[in-house]
Amino acid sequence: MKQEIHFVTGKGGVGKSVIAAALALKKSREGKKVLLVELGDQSFYKDFFDLPDIGFKPTEIRKNLSIALWTGEACLQEYARHLIKVDSLAKLFFENAVMRAFINVAPGLPELAILGKVTSGPRQHGPALPFDVLVVDAFATGHFIALLEAPKGMAQAVQFGPMGEQSRSIDACLRNQDLSKYHVVTLPEELPVKEATELLQRLKAEFSIEANLVVNKMVQTSISEAELKSTQNENSDLGKFAEYLEHQITHQKEMWDKTQEKATSMKAIPLFFETDAWTLTEKVGDSL
Ligand SMILES: Nc1ncnc2c1ncn2[C@@H]1O[C@H](COP(=O)(O)OP(=O)(O)O)[C@@H](O)[C@H]1O
Ligand SMILES: [Mg+2]
Structure with a gap:
């Protein structure tokens, strides 16, 4: 199946x-079957969208849109069950305290298990994952680099046998730009922009990945600059707010220009004054 x-x-x-x-x-609205994947053991979306329990198995929350919450350990357990076939044997293997401790400290193993599952569709390896699109709400910057480095690290450590082979095929999927797309999100502010542009450079240098930069929460207003300026002359709270807004817009323009030199593809997402989670998500989606 062709997957994204x-x-x-x-x-x-x-x-x-x-x-x-x-x-x-x-x-999902374009008609694709989509799985939104959260990493870790706590679901953000459960509270955000007020959903019933979210777990390892995908839960459909809207037409064509499912959510799953994955940890490295759960991915590894499922994979072992798939390989070993005999459930009781797999259980024996994982319920062993020494084995569990090993899994969680072996460098890169939980990360490898997650990426193994994420790329299982295109590699046609492992339990079926029948979705056209996977969107991974991934780790923050530093941990994200560690995630991507895991397959390469494992392939170097274990050069031969199935483990080496799988690690290399996962790594190849991650670098295949027709298949894997990367979105680095930032705010139009100094520190996030610095961190985001450094990440873009690392992705390019270490993985030959060209990521998209998403500049989120850009203040947009239909009030003209002249109007903002004239309001500022009034010595009122509204005047102060107009001053703040103008400063904010100027500053984010500077940030945008600064970032533009370092990113090949950029998208601006407005700051929406929206309290309903689905409406906010729809509006953000329309700007993507
Ligand atoms: N474009 C936007 N406009 C308005 N609010 C936003 C926008 N993007 C995110 N938010 C809000 O900002 C907060 C942080 O967003 P979140 O996606 O949880 O960040 P992260 O996953 O990076 O920690 C949330 O409360 C979310 O509703
Ligand atoms: Mg989050």
């Missing part, structure tokens, strides 16, 4: 989860 895999990363708090959900929603 999207990874969404960036500094904590910049809007990764909202952008990932918006992208997933947008693709």
Whole structure:
């Protein structure tokens, strides 16, 4: 099956989860069968969208849109069950305390298990994952690099046998730009922009990956610059607010220009004054 895999990363708090959900929603509305994947053991979307329990198995939350929550350990367990076939044997293997401890400390193993599952469709390896599009609400910057490095690291450590082979095929999928797409989210502010552009450079240098930069929460207003200026002359709270807004717009323009030199593809997402999670996600999706 021809699949598309999207990874969404960036500094904590910049809007990764909202952008990932918006992208997933947008693709599902185009008629594609989409799986939105959360990494870790806590679901953000459960509270955000007020959903019933989200777990390892995909839950359909809208037409064509499902959500799943994956940990490295759960991915590895499922994979072992798939390979070993005999459930009781797999259980014995994983319920062993020494084995569990090993899995969680073996360098890169949980990360490898997650990426093995994420890329299982195109590699036609492992349990079926019947979706056209996977959108991964991935780890923040540093941990994201560690995630991507895991297959290469494992392939170098274990050069021969099935483990080496799988690691190399996962790594190849991650670098295949027709298949895997990367979105680095930032705010139009100094520190997030610095972190985002450094990440873009690392992705390019270490993995030959050209990521898209998503500049989130751009203040947009239909009030003209002249209007903002004239309001500022009034010595009132509104005047102060107009001053703040104008400063904000000038600053984010500077940030945008600065970033433009370092990114090949950029998208601006407006700051929406929207309290309903689905409406916000739809609006963000429409701007993507
Ligand atoms: N474009 C936007 N306009 C308005 N609010 C946004 C926008 N993007 C994100 N938010 C809000 O910002 C907060 C942080 O977003 P979130 O996706 O949880 O960030 P992250 O996953 O990077 O930690 C959330 O409360 C979310 O609703
Ligand atoms: Mg998040």
